[in-house]
Amino acid sequence: MNMLRVLVHGASGRMGQSLLRLSAEQPDQYQVVAAVTRRTPSPRVVDGVPHFAASELAGVPAFDVAIDFSLPDGFDPILALCVERGVPLVSGTTGISAAQIEAVGQAAARIPVVWATNFSLGVAVLAELVERAAAALPGWDVDVVESHHVHKKDAPSGTALTLGEAAGSAGAPVHYASLRAGDIVGEHTVQFAGLGERVELIHRATHRDVFARGALHAARKLAGRPAGRYRVRDLLD
Template sequence: MDKPLRILIHGASGRMGRALLRLAADAPERWQVVAAVAGRAPLQRVVDGIPQFAAAELSGVPDFDVAIDFSLPEGFEPVLAQCVKRRRPLVSGTTGISAGQRQALEQAAATIPVLWASNFSVGVAVLNELVEQAARALAGWDCDIVEQHHVHKKDAPSGTALTLGEAAVRGGAEPRYASLRAGDIVGEHTVQFAGQGERVELVHRATSRDIFARGALQAATALAGRPPGLYTLRDLLFGQG
């Protein structure tokens, strides 16, 4: 890439948004944040050289190559609409979106390249594959998914747990869910298969949000220049699909 990828960060004041800003700043030769968008009006219009915008000002942001969205469900449709209007790709990790919003994402894929993922960790992408394989091999076993996150996380079960559940269903299992909210846990997911006299556990533990932010930046880089379509993290990071 001759020039750094111009990125719009939507949800810039959240935990993931702050991690994206920090990691992008560490590699200016790869990524240039041209706008940071948050829900509330900014106290400063420019911070560390990055223009700041309120969500209500989204239509006025400068041009960008890819938008990365880690906001709330109510902010998802405006950024999707702005990407469609400008014919720019969207990478979104906003969880808790509705069935109607998923449908809007699929419709947008006819016009722009889009990727929504509940988790941008490469390890979790591998875990999804393992869960589907285990469910297929352990037919008839009980399947339980336990997820743990920090006390400020609102949706439960987590989007990652639901995605793991979809993988289990593809393999023929019928997953059940349990959620814990405690302290500052970044994210922990356990998929347990229990049979008669034995048990298999597949576990992923995240100790830093940087893994998610780094995966989202990698996905944004891979999505740039792609034809319109609905992509998965597996497509972009592993070259499969």
């Protein structure tokens, strides 16, 4: 599949705007056939991309994959639409409930789905390295330190919790520390400390586009896969 027809759900947000811009920069790879926003859009077509209100979701044209960065109350409709049409869903919507996470698992029996707290390809690799380190260093102290901009409200970040799950896979308790300062896009350090030595695994994001690029990469890799729930690291190659 060369040209991927994409629906961008949550198109008015920062991630949605990045997805629209980066897709337009790769017209031989991606065609955004619908940009869905919370409110009725005006104008209806922007740079050749048709815009729809969330209430009009059922009427969007055919697409190969949906990329969702919306709000928790918009998550259920896009998941239901993808299941109904039998197409993959890539979602980075945060703050969804336990019931919604369970619905992702149920949908994965019918369509390919990836829901992740972070779509950076570097963070996907970091999580794998952290898991390997945890297995190799049982009994070491584990700390996850994350830094973000002053406007980020959740702490620890979703990415930090995901890394903590990987770090705790060998059974060690994980401690978290969160910093909020300036305009930091995102920094995550996972530290393993033993007697007389420590190992630090670090990822720094310097531009938010890394998350949109990762979501587009995941969308391309997810298209054509069998039904199932995937992680970003399952889609690296």
